[in-house]
Amino acid sequence: MHLHFSLNADLNAFSGSVLNIAECCLLPSNHPKREDDSVAIVWRGEGCDDSPVNQMTLKELREQVMLVANALDATFSKGDAIATDMPMTVYAVVIYLAIILAGCVVVLIADSFAAREIAIRLRVSNAKGIFTQDFILRGGRKFSLYSKVVEAVPVKAIVLPAIGNDVSIQLREQDLSWNDFLSSVSHLPRANYYSPVYQPADSVINILFSSGTTGEPKAIPWTQLSPIRCSSEQWAHLDVKVGDVNCSPTNLGWVVGPALVFGCFLNGVTLALFHGSPLGCSFCKFIQDTEVTTLGTVPSLVKTWKRTNCLEGLDWTKIKSFVSTGEASSVDDDLWLSSKSYYNPIIECCGGTELAASYIQGSSLQPQAFGAFSTASMTTGFVILDEHGVPFPDNEACVGEVGLFPVSLGSSDRLLSADHEEVYFRGMPMHKGMRLRRHGDIIKRTIGGYFVVQGRADDTMNLGGIKTSSIEIERVCDRADESILETAAITVAQIDGGPEVLVVFAVLKPGFKCQPDKLKMTFTKAIQSDLNPLFKVSFVKIVTEFPRTASNKLLGRVLMDQAKLELSVKSRI
Template sequence: MEHHGPKLLGSSYHDPLMSFSLFQKFSVHRPEVYWSAVIKELSVVFHEAPKSVLDTSENSKNGGAWFPGAVLNIAECCLLPMESQKRTEESVAILWRNEGSDDSSINYLSLKELRNQVMLVARAIDKIFMKGDAIAIDMPMTCTAVIIYLAIVLAGCVVVSIADSFAANEIAKRMEVAKAKGIFTQDFILRGDKKIPLYSRVIKGTSCVVIVVPAHGNDVGVQLRSHDLSWKDFISSAGSLPSRHNYPPVYQSADSVTNILFSSGTTGEPKAIPWTQISPIRCAADSWAHIDIQAGDICCWPTNLGWVMGPIILYSCFLNGATLALYHGSPLGRGFGKFVQDASVTMLGTVPSLVKYWKSSKCMEELDWTKIRIFGSTGEASDIDDDLWLSSRASYRPIIECCGGTELASSYIQGSLLQPQAFATFSTPSMSTGFIIFDEQGIPYPDDQPCVGEVGLFPLYMGSTDRLLNANHKKVYFDGMPTYKGMNLRRHGDIIQRTVGNYYIVHGRVDDTMNLGGIKTSSVEIERVCNRADENVLETAAVTITSNTGGPERLVVLVVPKNQSAKCDPEFLRTKFQKAIQNYLNPLFKVSFVKVVPEFPRTASNKLLRRVLRDQLKQEYRTYSRL
């Protein structure tokens, strides 16, 4: 398989596997050289060129100043033809299909049509808002939502990303923190025959102007407040042709904020994370170097602009000259899989729990996914058997695992097509990323030694945040972290394992570690074993609780069965889990009890809320007889 990532940058090594490892290390120690070369590969055009790639003289920033003096508009970069990428005005920029229209033809927008639509919306934004205003988007990731996103940035405003699953109080919290002046939403969310109200939820969370896009047809299907606008009225404010399709981009410094995203809030209040114009460059660069997104690719990654993968896949496509494929509906059903087939998707992004559902429901059987040349996976720990099933859908194409964070605008650890890949593992730190694994005393393990510990990132991390809107950035990411070779390491919070073969496995968050009989382990490690212990187990969650009087942690395994109607005996499952854990993990680990539940609580980005399960169990089982 031809790969268009780092090997294009002139590596002279003969062994491509050794080449990648050495070049990755080179990119860490000589980031100016690496990023100078990468910029030439991407659709990044500076209105005013930077004075340098990196300025480390600013002591106020742990990660230095990237592209100081540069002026650009990153949305404009997404909309320009690029000869080097063979991207023309007629190249297809977006493909999409509506749920329920599974036998209809695929809709598409050319690059020129997309640019005209973005300029039209930007002109309308300019009539209502001021440069620098924060404007929220709370709607499914449709073609219209992508146009709105780019238009807000093109107009010199700031996108506030809000997931469309949030309740009114969560919307209000994010609008307040971001000081948003307005919000784009839909009247409803359509899921099959269901119409889920969205506008009514949004107006409970804000009093500012709401611009409402109809989920179906041309007219909004709800009564609007007097100061709100329908999409039709909003667009009419842009004026008449030809001026409405001619909008000059607002150029700003590279470190100007373009997007405010929020962490998933699994450990408390969600952090408000500002992205600058540099963050999208990091998104696109990692996708180019690791997932091999390139001109001519058709990329589909079901997600939402309220979560980090929305902007990541948007910029990864448009700055690499690829086509963005969007399914306007739920990715759970066969309709989504047929869209992947009919759109000839070449890169499909997934979440492990989504793959698990496809596999158990058999909804993707007999579909032709052979145009897919690569998969991406992120969001949670993958399952080896599920990965094998997914890869088999596309003639055993590779799956590139990605693990990072909103505050990094990327993944710090990934796979690479220039290295052998193993299911459910990572093969390398991402390009230009340095990290160490350290023990409980903060002492780093040697780079060539198999180990398990907390990861500490090198602070020089292109694209990462240097501020938070509602928290102390230094306290959150740097205070209390060990130093390494004179560097104050950056906190990420993952427990990772480096294996004998130099692969990496993420064992969940530091918060999800447990102490069983004096031995530290992780929830993910327990769950990997229990998920395979019985054929009727869909997924498990491992947590620990203590009795009212304290004492050692006791292991509890919660189970979601594949067949909800079948009777599951918790004691039978406890015995099977216990045997599996003894055989494959540690004979000293004891499963105290098992609870069968219909589903697990999750964040809107699909992360398992073990903290919620732990709190519920503490209330329910403190007096349980086994304790």
């Protein structure tokens, strides 16, 4: 890490210091046990279960990143925003680090988004180009990705092949294949060497998006402090160290993706990447063959593994801890998962893109309870507020909205597409002389001192670990069928625990009739086309009108109670 210290010896001694956080990931000098020939990344493709695991050493990774950084200089300008929209492959990680090394800003877009959502993110970030793939291979199926990018925006695209050494489709005139992009620096005598661009710690390195409580996604910049937060949190809560192997099925478009990259490379941990779907036996065998020591999960994934029995005959006993995030966990499923590795702990983690990590976690230093959190994350603090905005005493069992302490390492201090002060602070109560920060979770503190997240205080939804808003869902459903007058979308917990499910209440126009099951299919198809192909409607309830207050505010709690009753009835059938 290249830091140029100020001569000022007061509390501002680090003002004027500069670094490049990507370079910090690539140097062996950060760890006494880490060498150039240490394995940095291991990976394997779906369906290649009997093939050797691919490996990339730290030196090889550094040379690949520097090669791409040189090619970026030949194609873009310093400071440009450059997007990535592709699966989390070894190439995606190389590109991500290279953009930061070159002094540009990465715009991270999840590969599951529809063309409209890609276009919004490229427009908000003013991206000058985008890295993508021709296709996505997942679950034995082939999905076009380049065509969505072409539909979304006219900016230059650099296209990587999903299979083989070159793309298998015709590109637009302004676009480049991966091979052509790299060939722009093939004449350089030292194409694998690059002098990093050093910037202040508060300079922006990437932009992530979170829907939050509004229809327009919030553009959240991460500074160079955000990766330090990610890595320190994983070191403190998960006890990761040099020689460990970390895997989490995710995408760079979600907070877990970049957090995983920095958590591994800044701690000297090997990053394990599976090129394909995490739902089947191929992924589970990959975890065994790479001897993963920390495995990130999502509760819906665990439920699928358990239901399909795809761990049968596999050895997961190298795993020291599991990390669960994105959804509410099922205690029964967690017990099953933990049993696969000598009943090692499952560390619950809950946070947000704007926090660069979590605000509440489990800890390897404390006894853990399935489906619960044991402590505030390192560098953070919070209180639980009653309905009047008054904090409950710290040792009292209670339920209320969480209020975060306003300062935590690496968390956001600006938004590109919204007013940061308005979104996170305005209207929040004071506590011990500081204005609390809004997050939106309702949490319960148990008699034993553990914490359980109870849902959202606003109308933000969590579908399969992806945050969206009821406004976005309802906007799509309202225009999905000519019979619809208005809709209301809510999420409710399943009777047996686990991730929440999406329920849509619908009021029909006068004179129209429609079956709930038909609307369920119509709504699901529209949502998957316009918002995200991973979303689905669990059931539709047709009502004559919505319950509202005297001021015409929708009584969501009444609808939620109706939905819970419907789920209860369905579970008994």
